[in-house]
Every structure is written in structure tokens, then in C-alpha cells.
Amino acid sequence: MSKLLILAHNMDEYTRRIGQADLPYLEIVTSPAECDIVLGEPRMVREALPHLPDLKWVQSIYAGVEPLVDPTQRRDYVLTNARGVFGSSMSEFVFGYMLFFKKRIQERIQAQQARKWDHLDGGLLRGRTIGLLGVGSIGSHLAKTAKHFGMIVRGFTRESEGCPHVDKYYHGNNLLDFVGGLDYLVSVLPRTEETNQIVNAELLDALSSHAVFINVGRGNAVDESALVEALEQNKIAGAVLDVTVQEPLPEEHPFWTTPNLFLTFHTSAMSYPEDITELFIENYKLFIEGKPLKYRVDFERGY
Amino acid sequence: MSKLLILAHNMDEYTRRIGQADLPYLEIVTSPAECDIVLGEPRMVREALPHLPDLKWVQSIYAGVEPLVDPTQRRDYVLTNARGVFGSSMSEFVFGYMLFFKKRIQERIQAQQARKWDHLDGGLLRGRTIGLLGVGSIGSHLAKTAKHFGMIVRGFTRESEGCPHVDKYYHGNNLLDFVGGLDYLVSVLPRTEETNQIVNAELLDALSSHAVFINVGRGNAVDESALVEALEQNKIAGAVLDVTVQEPLPEEHPFWTTPNLFLTFHTSAMSYPEDITELFIENYKLFIEGKPLKYRVDFERGY
Numbered sequence: 001m002s003k004l005l006i007l008a009h010n011m012d013e014y015t016r017r018i019g020q021a022d023l024p025y026l027e028i029v030t031s032p033a034e035c036d037i038v039l040g041e042p043r044m045v046r047e048a049l050p051h052l053p054d055l056k057w058v059q060s061i062y063a064g065v066e067p068l069v070d071p072t073q074r075r076d077y078v079l080t081n082a083r084g085v086f087g088s089s090m091s092e093f094v095f096g097y098m099l100f101f102k103k104r105i106q107e108r109i110q111a112q113q114a115r116k117w118d119h120l121d122g123g124l125l126r127g128r129t130i131g132l133l134g135v136g137s138i139g140s141h142l143a144k145t146a147k148h149f150g151m152i153v154r155g156f157t158r159e160s161e162g163c164p165h166v167d168k169y170y171h172g173n174n175l176l177d178f179v180g181g182l183d184y185l186v187s188v189l190p191r192t193e194e195t196n197q198i199v200n201a202e203l204l205d206a207l208s209s210h211a212v213f214i215n216v217g218r219g220n221a222v223d224e225s226a227l228v229e230a231l232e233q234n235k236i237a238g239a240v241l242d243v244t245v246q247e248p249l250p251e252e253h254p255f256w257t258t259p260n261l262f263l264t265f266h267t268s269a270m271s272y273p274e275d276i277t278e279l280f281i282e283n284y285k286l287f288i289e290g291k292p293l294k295y296r297v298d299f300e301r302g303y
Numbered sequence: 304m305s306k307l308l309i310l311a312h313n314m315d316e317y318t319r320r321i322g323q324a325d326l327p328y329l330e331i332v333t334s335p336a337e338c339d340i341v342l343g344e345p346r347m348v349r350e351a352l353p354h355l356p357d358l359k360w361v362q363s364i365y366a367g368v369e370p371l372v373d374p375t376q377r378r379d380y381v382l383t384n385a386r387g388v389f390g391s392s393m394s395e396f397v398f399g400y401m402l403f404f405k406k407r408i409q410e411r412i413q414a415q416q417a418r419k420w421d422h423l424d425g426g427l428l429r430g431r432t433i434g435l436l437g438v439g440s441i442g443s444h445l446a447k448t449a450k451h452f453g454m455i456v457r458g459f460t461r462e463s464e465g466c467p468h469v470d471k472y473y474h475g476n477n478l479l480d481f482v483g484g485l486d487y488l489v490s491v492l493p494r495t496e497e498t499n500q501i502v503n504a505e506l507l508d509a510l511s512s513h514a515v516f517i518n519v520g521r522g523n524a525v526d527e528s529a530l531v532e533a534l535e536q537n538k539i540a541g542a543v544l545d546v547t548v549q550e551p552l553p554e555e556h557p558f559w560t561t562p563n564l565f566l567t568f569h570t571s572a573m574s575y576p577e578d579i580t581e582l583f584i585e586n587y588k589l590f591i592e593g594k595p596l597k598y599r600v601d602f603e604r605g606y
Contacts, residue, residue, distance in 0.1 A: 088427070089427055089429075092402055092406065092427055092429070092452065093406055095402060097406070097408070099395055099399030100403055103395065103567075105408070105565075106412075108565070109565065115554055117551040126391050148451045149391070149394070149395065262408075262411065262415070265421050
């Protein structure tokens with residue numbers, strides 16, 4: 001018999017959904033002392049870690065698991081994160097903003113307010129080039145949507161080249177080649193040592209002045225002062241930041257008023273219990289069969 | 304030898320592109336009297352109609368050919384319109400606006416201006432229902448994009464049921480069934496007698512209060528007073544009108560200031576010479592082989 005502890009704000013909904021699935025050999029418990037499986041929010045799970053003597057497996061309900069891969073924390077269990085479920089929401093978000101710029105939606109609203117018949121064509125995404133910083137399960141989904149819209153897709157990864165929707169891959173020292181000529185640069189990078197300030201002044205200088213940068217990964221990937229400067233000097237056309245180094249953003253942060261910078265408050269991909277429950281069920285079946293779980297996190301690598 | 308007259312504002316670009324294609328037995332001429340083929344804008348072609356004694360075929364560079372199907376005009380030639388080329392631009396436009404609403408882009412901009420961390424989730428297109436008024440080549444492309452985003456697709460047509468991306472078809476008297484429960488209603492209908500004011504008070508009443516209506520077809524499909532009333536009384540959540548009965552919209556028209564109504568000034572699908580040239584070449588090859596042309600307009604039906 002396995003015993004599952006749920007540590008999430010919407011614990012009731014998870015309890016109901018998993019209960020309805022009627023999984024074999026599984027009991028949902030509320031006491032940390034007796035559970036061997038935890039499903040939950042990384043921050044809440046971290047607090048419980050010292051009180052979980054029988055812990056074998058943690059399924060995170062988020063993709064980012066920074067609180068759990070912190071080197072000060074125990075690593076004597078299998079950690080799986082929520083991958084594979086955010087691709088479609090991320091695509092809606094990223095293409096929503098790309099089309100917001102391309103279709104000149106803000107300019108059309110202003111024209112209407114001025115009672116001006118604004119017939120200027122903004123052009124198409126079709127034929128434009130998108131560069132994906134990171135091509136895991138989310139990046140692959142973005143690549144697929146980009147192809148649906150007839151775009152050219154570049155991918156920057158450590159070494160993987162597995163996504164069939166990427167036209168050209170770049171790695172390692174080819175970062176400036178990768179960004180040269182991009183119309184859109186999208187970061188889906190996780191927070192690790194290696195991704196710190198990868199979007200810095202040099203990279204921003206290498207972007208076209210009409211390029212738009214979208215960050216739906218983690219805030220650490222961006223040198224925030226360099227981004228403010230690039231936008232103030234019109235070195236790039238715009239930025240959409242779903243993530244920042246500090247969240248919520250401090251009230252005195254320059255991002256609130258940086259020109260052509262759009263804040264979206266970490267909403268690009270919400271964690272929906274229906275998706276996470278499906279993922280948990282899939283992994284639980286592997287767990288009781290003693291098979292390797294899906295989306296296992298490498299504690300060293302951090303994702 | 305065939306003689307082609309080009310009647311379009313960007314005539315030079317068409318001349319260059321078609322010249323480069325080096326088509327057999329084709330000469331580009333500038334005199335109406337000697338041409339047998341015309342490529343052009345319907346309005347400009349209509350003016351030339353009395354001066355084209357040898358006319359055999361007109362290829363319109365637009366989808367809408369109202370000036371040419373008018374019953375007062377001659378019909379002793381083959382008229383083909385530009386179909387099949389607007390699907391991708393229309394998809395960018397329609398999904399740009401659907402995502403603009405769904406991702407709460409305007410609300411996020413306002414939150415940023417107020418330095419407010421607006422974490423409210425707007426939800427996903429995935430799982431929502433779109434209804435297409437008209438499922439020709441543009442509607443089919445919209446249906447395909449809707450499926451890419453995981454939506455449920457309903458189609459309303461006269462009788463055709465040919466698009467594999469439509470989940471359920473409606474015809475004739477089932478218009479109110481068709482709109483009941485829709486999240487998005489998109490009209491791509493051409494201007495004909497039958498489409499006049501199809502979006503009227505009764506239909507708007509049958510829509511959900513959270514529904515958004517998008518018109519990328521023709522303005523005649525809408526009872527404009529009924530739409531203003533529906534928006535003023537929050538009977539529907541929003542409307543995006545790329546087309547109106549009168550264009551440009553008269554300065555005193557209520558649409559300029561109707562709440563939650565967005566005007567886009569007939570920009571949803573521009574006619575790009577690269578696309579139209581490709582279509583012309585394809586049809587020209589059929590023409591010289593004496594085969595039936597693609598996208599032939601039925602003068603009686605009007606499209």
C-alpha cells in the first residue's frame with residue numbers, strides 16, 4: 001500500500017480528482033510521518049522534507065523545482081517535475097504576445113480612440129524567425145506552433161537536437177550567431193548556474209532593433225539593467241517578462257515603467273489540477289510497477 | 304499569345320513578379336483594347352469592363368468581388384477570385400485577438416501602469432468552443448488553427464461539410480443552436496443577399512455573455528444597431544470588427560466609442576503580391592491548357 005500526502009493550496013481539488021481515479025494500492029493521507037509519496041508545490045514540500053521519514057517520491061505540480069534542488073536539501077528520493085503539461089498554455093501566451101505586436105493591436109486601439117482609420121499593415125508572423133533559448137518540452141511545443149504559423153525556427157540548447165520543428169540548432173559559443181537576425185527571442189530556460197544572465201548587454205546588442213524578447217523561463221536568465229538600457233535606447237523593439245529576478249516585482253523596480261516592456265506577473269502557464277492529476281496518475285502507474293518515472297529531475301543539473 | 308492587363312495600385316510589383324516567372328505565350332500589355340486577361344482590383348476592373356472587347360478571364364487580387372458580380376455588369380467572361388491565400392493571415396489576425404482577450408493583455412497593461420502585481424489567470428483557449436460562420440478556404444484554415452490550440456470547432460455553412468477540423472456542422476434554421484454556448488463567434492461570410500444581417504439581435508441574444516464576436520468577412524452580415532446595443536448592455540463580452548457596412552467608418556458612427564468594440568480597419572488579411580502571383584501562375588497554366596480555373600466565381604451566388 002502506498003500513502004500519498006498532498007501539499008498544495010488547492011489540496012481539496014487534488015484529493016477529489018485523485019480519489020475519483022481510484023488508483024490501486026493508494027491511500028491519501030494527511031500525516032507526513034506515514035507517507036511515501038508527496039504531490040505538491042516545491043516550496044511547501046521543502047518545508048515538509050525533514051518530517052518525511054519514508055519518502056520515496058515527490059511529484060512537483062510545477063516545472064520549476066528550485067527549492068528542492070538547492071544543495072542544502074536532502075536528495076534521497078526521486079523527484080519528478082511537471083513537464084509536458086505547460087506547452088499548450090505557454091504557446092497561447094507567447095503567440096498571444098507575438099501577435100499582439102505583429103497585428104499592431106495597441107496601435108489600432110489608439111487609432112480608434114483618435115477616430116483615425118489606421119489601415120497600416122503590420123505584416124505577418126509567416127516567414128519571420130523565432131529563436132528558442134531552450135528546447136525541452138515547452139520549447140518543442142512553441143516550435144510546433146511557430147511552424148503552424150509558417151515561421152522559421154532556431155533552437156539554442158546545451159546539446160539536444162531532438163525537436164523536428166526546429167530548423168537549425170545552435171549550442172555553446174554560438175549564442176551570438178543564434179540571435180543575429182531573429183525577429184523574436186523567447187527564453188524558456190530553467191534557473192541554473194549556467195543560465196545566469198545569458199541575456200546580457202552583448203546578446204541584446206546582437207539582436208535586431210525590431211526584435212521582441214519574451215521571457216517565460218526564469219528571471220535569472222536576464223541582466224535586468226542591460227535590458228532596461230536596451231529598451232530605453234530602442235536597441236530592441238519590446239520585451240515581455242513573465243518572470244523577473246524578484247517576484248513579486250519590488251515597487252521601485254525600473255521595469256514597471258521601462259518603455260515597451262510588458263509585465264505579465266508569472267501567469268504564462270498556470271498549473272491546472274486536471275493536467276497535473278493526469279501526469280501523477282501516469283507516473284503512479286509506473287511507480288507501482290517499479291519502472292522509471294517520467295520527468296525525473298537531475299538534482300545536480302537542477303531540472 | 305495571351306495578353307495580360309494589370310489593374311492594381313502595386314502594378315509595378317505585379318509586372319516585375321509575373322515578368323520574372325517567364326510564362327509561356329504571355330505578354331504583359333497596358334492597353335485595355337488588346338488584352339484577353341486582366342489581373343486586378345475588382346473596383347478598377349469594373350471601371351475598365353466597357354473597354355475590354357477581347358476579355359476572357361479576370362483574376363481578382365481580392366477575395367471579395369462585389370463590384371464585379373453586381374447584376375448591372377457584364378458576365379461574359381470567367382471571373383476567378385483570390386481564395387486559398389488569405390487563410391494564414393486571417394488565422395494570425397483572429398487568434399491574435401482571441402488571445403489578446405484570453406491572456407488579458409489589456410488588463411495586464413493597466414495593472415502594470417498601476418504597479419499592481421496582477422496574478423489573475425484568464426484561462427486557456429484549449430477546451431473553449433469557436434463557431435465559424437462560413438467554412439470555405441479561410442474558415443477551414445481558422446478551424447485548423449483552432450484545433451492546434453485544442454479548441455472545439457463548430458461550423459455553420461449552407462450545405463458543405465468538407466473540413467476535417469470542424470467537430471460539428473450546422474445549416475439553415477439551426478443558427479441559434481449553432482451559437483448557443485459559443486465562446487467565440489467568427490464570421491468569414493462574403494457579402495450576398497443571404498448573409499445580410501445574419502448577426503442580428505436574436506442571434507446576439509442567444510450568445511453567452513462571455514462570448515466574443517469577430518467579423519473578418521463583410522460588414523453586411525451585422526445588424527450594427529443590434530451589436531451596439533448588445534455591447535452596451537453587456538450581452539456579449541466583446542467584438543472585433545475588421546469590416547463594417549461603410550468603410551472607412553463615418554466619423555459620427557457609434558462604433559468608434561462602443562464599449563468593448565475593437566475596430567481594425569480592414570487589415571485582417573492584406574493581399575500580398577507574392578501570394579497572388581503564385582495563384583495567378585497556377586491559374587494561367589490551367590488557362591492555356593484549356594482546363595477549368597481554380598476559384599471560379601459564380602456570378603449568381605456572388606462568390
